Amino acid sequence: MPLKPAGDIRELLRVGDFIQGIADDYKVRNVFDDSGYKTLLLLKYFGLVKIEGRQGDDVLDQKTGKHYEMKTVNLLNAHGQFRRNPGITTCHHVNTDVITRYRKVEARIIGVFFGHRPARIYEMPTAELEQFFSAWEKQLTTRTHINNPKIPFPRVVDLATCHFWDKDYDQCFT
16 A cells, blocks of 8 residues: 655745755755755854865865864764764875875864764864875875775864863763
8 A cells, every 4th residue: 555645845845945955055065965054053053165176175264264174973873873973084085185285274173063063163274184195195105095084083082172162062072
C-alpha cells in the first residue's frame, strides 16, 4: 500500500525559504546541505561572506580583504552519540600547496556545534597552527599528500580565542 501524506509541510517550507533567503546573501547556495546552516551562522556572526567554489580559501572579510578557513565540528556523531574530543578536519589532499595557502590566511574559524546549536566559536590564528604545518611538511617528504590530517580539539580550546560561549554546553568541554 502506498504512503499517504500525514502532515502539512507548508510552514516548514516557509521557514526554509526564509533561511535560504538569508543564506543567499552570504553566498551559501544550499543552507541545508554540507553544513550550510552552520556555515551561515558563522558567516553572519562575523559578517563574512563565503568564497564561491570548493577550491581555495573558505570565507572573506570584505571590509579588510582578509581570508579565513572555516570549519564546523559537531559534538554529536551521525548516531546522536556524544564525541568529547572531535578532531578538526583539514582537507582530503593536504600537500605543500595547501599548506602554503593555509599559511596565508588570517585565521581558522572553528564552530563547535551540539547538533544545530553553536556551543562555542573559536578563532585560531594561523601562527598557532605552524606546529601542525611543519609536522605535515615532514610527512610530505615521503608522500605526495596527507589524507585529512586533524587538528586536535584540545589544542583549539587551549590556543584559540573563544568568541562565542553557550554555557548550556559547558559539560561538553570538561
